[in-house]
Amino acid sequence: MELTLEHVSKKYKENDVVKDVNVSLKPGVHALLGANGSGKTTLMRLICGLLKGEGSIHFDDIDASLEYENFASHIGYMPQNFGYYPHYTLKEFLDYMAIVKNLNKDYSEKRILSLVKELGLENQLNKKMKTLSGGMLRRVGIIQALLSEPEILILDEPTAGxxxxxxxVFRNLIASLSQSTIILLSTHIVSDIESIADDILIMKEGEIIMHGIYEDLIKVIKGKVWEVLVPKQDASSLMKRYRVVKNHNQNNGVYMRIVSDLKPHDEAIAVIPDLDDLYLYYFVEEVAYD
Known part of the structure; x- marks a missing residue:
């Protein structure tokens, strides 16, 4: 089972939002990491067929452009913001989504009850959608994406909120699905990526600039991450000159974690890099994840 993207691209007017993406994904959890505007959501919408672009997308021998309905039947998609009818109860909304997905009624009833229990929403079934909290709505979004037991699961910021x-609970659920499902998710929560991702795709300005397992990716910045304790009067200068991942005041100075190709201070010590460091190394001008 394999999802293959070849030369997938998308332009808005003259802007290349997604540029020549070539990647093959097999069952497992694939995390998509990038800054705001890097093209992550556009790429996900291209995979789901909600946008048209250039290139080809295949699921095994199914060509998405030639057999879209067949291709789409294998996909579960949770957008970053999904629409719903606010006056529907949770049960009514999920019943409606089951009809949209053309699911058998007996099957969908059992599936809905199983998923709401797994995600802790069994006591909310008769509550109107408009009364659910933001975190509950994210869980509803995950449930509707899983209703048809898809072989390809596309999740855009599933853990936001x-x-x-x-x-x-979400990480455990995803881990249980990863052996038999191709899961592509975007998230800005590093602990989620480190906990469940089999590999990571880093997207910048519409391109996949890196793709690999966590341990291999952070090797790129080995020897480029430093920690140092400096007098308070020196901290401001270092912050202006270097990429500072963390800094906080201590009684005897300011502790700083810095990403730099060169040793930033005589007292700085090289430390083991992590995903935050890698992100800052490639997205120095960005202040937040998408």
């Missing part, structure tokens, strides 16, 4: 306990 979830509290730590809800994120643990």
């Amino acid at each position: 979830l509290d730590p306990k809800e994120r643990i």
Whole structure:
């Protein structure tokens, strides 16, 4: 089972939003990381067939451009913001989504009850959608994407708004699906990526600039991450000259974690890099994840 993208591109007017993406994904969890405007959501919408672009997308021997309905039947998609009818109860909304997905009624009833229980929403079935919290709505979005037991699961910021306990439930659910499902998710929560991703795709200005497992990706910045404790009067100068991942005041100075090709301070010590460091190394001008 394999999802293959070849020369996938998308332009808006003269702007290349997605540029010549070539990637093959097999069952497992693939995390898509990039800054705001890097093209992540556009790429996901291209895969789902919600946007038309250049290039080809295949699921095994199914060509998405020639057999879209067949291709789409294998996909579950959770957009970053999904629409719903606010006056529907949760049960009515999920029943409606099951009809849209052309699911058998007996099957969908069992599937809905199983998923709402797994995601802790069984007590909300008769509540109107408009009364659900943001975290609950994210869980509803995940449930509707999973209704048809898709072989390809596309999740755009699935953990946004979830509290730590809800994120643990989500991670366990995704881990249970990863052996038999191709899962592509975007998230700005590094702990989610480090906990569940089999590999990471880093997207910048519409291109996949890196793709690999966590351990291999951070090797790129080995020897480029430093920690140092400096007098308070020196901290401001370092912040202006270097990419500072973390800094906080201590009684005897300011602790700083810095990403730099060169040693930023005589007292700086090289440390083991992590995903935050990698992100800042490639997206120095960005202040937040998408």
